[in-house]
Every structure is written in structure tokens, then in C-alpha cells.
Amino acid sequence: MKNIYSIEFHTGSKEELLPGFASDFPYIASRVELDKFMGRFVPWHWHKTVELFYMESGELEYCTPKGKMVFPAGSGGMVNSNVLHMSSPQGESEKNIQLLHMFDPSFIAGQQGSRIEQKYVTPVITASQVEIIGLYPDNPVQAKVLDTIRESFHLFENDLGYEIKLRETLSHIWVQLFAMSRHMLEEKGDYDKTNNKIKLMLVYIHEHYAEKISIAEIAAAAFSSQRECFRIFHDCLHMTPVEYIINYRLKMACHMLAKTQETITFISHACGLGSSSYFGKVFREYMDCTPIEYRRKWQDNDIKRQK
Template sequence: MKNIQGIQLIMESNEELLPDFFMDFPYICSCVEFDKYIDPVVPWHWHHAVELFYIKSGRVEYTTPNGKWIFPAGTGGFVNSNVLHSSRVSSTKDGTVQLLHLFDSELLPGGISNRIEERYIRPLTDRSGLEMICLSPEDPGQAALLQKIQAGFELEEGSWGYEITLRQLLTEVWLGLLELACAETEDIHKNKDTAEKMKAMMSYIQDHYTEMIAVDCLAREAHISKKVCFRLFQENLHMSPLEYMREYRLRKACMELIETEKSITEIASDCGFGSSSYFGKLFREHFNCSPVRYRGKWHDCNRNRHE
């Protein structure tokens, strides 16, 4: 199991980069140590892989275009393929740890275009509007699924039969999730085109964040009106286009503070803030500390880890 303290995004698409994802066995097991994040937030992203998670300790809030969910310790859930989502710590207490199974759904049937894939995989991954399935230990059936999810984390990677045993556990969980999804009576229809428009606008921001970006430009990129652009951001990301641009620029500034020795003025210019005073004001409002203090805290953390 790999311990992670942040994610990397593919610049062109906002898709999460999965460097240890190998197509001969497309699966990653991760432990998210939120307390080692200086800002305990996983920003908006998506990935083709599906996500199964279990909250080992603390509380985690997930947000998707259709809503927000709070997951306390002992609960878990499923995030569907290609779904935009973000997460953050939802508790003031220390010790928030999340365990993740990330895998390509093709792992279960052993390929595409076969009976298993058509009958059991695609009805879940292709279901319009299905973003999240929440699992609670209070429901006996869901508790059994949570136990299987946990059992997958306890397997010894590299041991004899590891891949077959893991795939069997994930398949059993998948069947349970499919039953839960099929049992829902609420119509959760959502226009698939909306997600593509959002990804196009988010990608434009990533490509041009160093420049002045007008909302009109974002709207043109997605072939929609300025009014619809504002509505889609609010409905899907629960923030305005300008708020998303500001958050993305701040995340890029954080990376430059950590990874470079550039001056605050240079970073402000690189990340599209215009002036260092404006950058400093926004940074303090978001992180409750100055850029200089943030850089010092990060360097102190790295120094303590290596001592």
C-alpha cells in the first residue's frame, strides 16, 4: 500500500495522474494521510478508474456535481468512472486516514466486450447520473461490503495468489454495488454532455491560468452562453468560475512555493495574480498564513520527516 500526501493532475484535462497504474494489472492501493497535507483538500479532479474507499479514522467530506456527503470513520463508498469530485477533511481532530482501491473496471471481467463486461460492468459504469454510492456499517448488507473492501487492504501485495484473491474480493463488492444501484427507484438522469463541458472549461483554465481569463472565453470554449457558464459551475462545482480560477491559481502557487526558490513577486506573476500584494491577500484569506510562512512550514515538515 502506497502512502500519499497529494495528487498530480494531467495539465490538459484535470484528470488525475496515476503513475503506478499498469495495464497488465490496472490497480492501485493507497493510504491517504490527510494530516500530512498542509491544506487537507483533494482538489476537483476525475479519473477513468473507479474508486472504492474506506475511512479508517476521522471524517471526510466528498463533493460531486450532484451533492455532498460526509463519511465518518467506519464508512466507505464508491466513486464511479470519470466523475468529477473533490474531498476534504471534515473534522477538526487529527488522525484522518482514508484507504483507497483505484482500479480500471476492465480488471474484473479480464477485458472488454465479453458477457461479464456487458451484463455486470457497464450497467454500473455507464449509468447516467450515478456518481457516488455510500456504504454504512449500520446496514447489514453494506457492512458486508465494507468488510470485503477492508479485506482487500489486508492482502499482502506480491504474495502467492494476491492478484486472483484481490480480484475476487473486488468482484464480490462490485456485485453488491450493482444490486444497490439497481434497487434505487429515484431517477438520477443527468445530461452526459454537462461533464464534457465542465472538463473543457477546467482544461482551458489550466492551460491559461497565467493569463487574464474572461468568463466569455470559458463560455466560448464549451460553446455555451456566459449565463450558462456561471450556472454550470455553480451546479457542478458549487462555486463560480472566478472562484475556481482563484483556487486553481492558489494551488499552482503552493507548488511553486514548495518546489522552487522563486520570490513571492515572481510566483504572483507566474500564477496570474498580477501583483504580489493581491496574491498575499488572497493567500492569507485561503490558508490563514502568508506565502512566506507557508513555504517555511512546508520546509519544516520535510526536514522533520527526514530526521
């Protein structure tokens, strides 16, 4: 199980890049130290993989276009395939640790078109009304599932039959999640065009953040009007397109400050933030420190982790 301090994304999109994810075994396990993430949050993103998690310590808030859920230590849940989401630690806990199973639905569904896929997997991963399933220890039924999830992280890769045991355990958990979600699956879930449109708009921003971007261009990327663009950003991300652009540019600037030795002037222009003076002003407003202070903090953290 890898220790994770940041996430990477496929070029030109916000779909998460999963290092070590193999076609013959589409699964990875991670121990995510969220209190050590740059900016102390995981930005808006999505992935085809299912995200099954357990909160070992701290408290985490998940946001999706349809709302928010808070997960304290001892709770957990499942984020469905292709659901747009972000998460951030709550409070100032020194340890905010999340254990993660990330797996392609085919890992438990087996062969494409199989009975298992049609009966148990596809109905869940295609249900727009099922974004996140929360599991909390004060519910006896959910507590049993949480126990299984927690214990599943004690399987070791070098053990005989590890791959089969892991798939068996995840399949057992899936059956229980399927049973819990049946009432949601019975609700009418219309095809969500808005979800696809916001993703197209985000992809456009991620591809062109270094350039001047107009609202008209963002809207056109999803075949929408400017008015609809504003509405979709408000409804899905609870911010304006301009606010998202600034946030994304600052996130890219944070990455360059922490991972490169490029000058502040170079980074400000490379991230579409104009002059170094404007960059410094905006950066301080959003991050509560200067770019230099941020660079020093995160590069020092990298050195400590390498020791």
C-alpha cells in the first residue's frame, strides 16, 4: 500500500492518473495523508474506478454536485464510478489518514457482458442518483461493512492467493453496498446532461488555463450558452467559472512552486496569472502566505519525507 501526499491527473482532463494501475489487475491500495496535501484539499476530479475508503483518523468532507457528506474517523464509504468530487480535511487534526481501495468495476464484474456485471455492477455504476454511499459505525449493518473494509487492508501482496482473496473480499463488500443502494436504484434517475457538460467545461479550462479564457469559450466547449455555463458552475461546484479558473491556476502554481526551481515570474506567466506582483497579491489572498513562503514550506516537507 502506497503512501500518498498528492494526486496527479491525465493531461488535458481532471480524471485521476493512477500510477501502478495495470490492465491485468486493475486495482491499487493507498494510504492517503490528507493533512500533508498541498492546500489541504483534493481538487475536483473524477475517475472510472470505484473509490472504496475507510477513515483511519481525522475527519474528511466530500463534496459532489449534489451535496456534501462528512466522514469522521471510523466511518467510510464508496464514491461511484465517474462521479465528480472533491474532498478536504476538517479541523486541524495532525493526522488525517484515509485508506483507499481503487478498482475498475471489471475487477469484480469479470468478463464484459457477464451476468454479474449486468445484475450487480452496471445498475450501480450507471445510476446518476448514487454518487456516494456513506457508512457509519453507529448503524449496526453499516458497522459490519466497515469492519470488513478495515480488515481488507490487512491483506498482503506476498501472501499466497492474495489476488483471489482481495477480489473475494471486495465482491463481498460490493454485495452489501448493492443491497444498501437498492432503494436509491429504484428511484427515477434521469440521464444527467449537466454532469457531462461540467466535465467538458473543466477539461477546456485544464487545457487552456495558461491562456486568456472567456466565458463564451468555456460555454462553447460544452455546446452551452454563457448563461447556462454560469448556472452549471453554480449548481455543480458552487462557484463562478472565473473563481474556478483562478483556483485551478493557483493549484498549478502551487505544484510548480513545490516541485520545480522556476522563478516566481516564470510561474506566474506559465499559470496564466500575469505579472509577479499580481500573482503575489492573489496568492496571498487565497493561500494566506507568499509564493516564496509556500515554496519553502513544501520543499522542506519533501526533504523531510525523503529522510
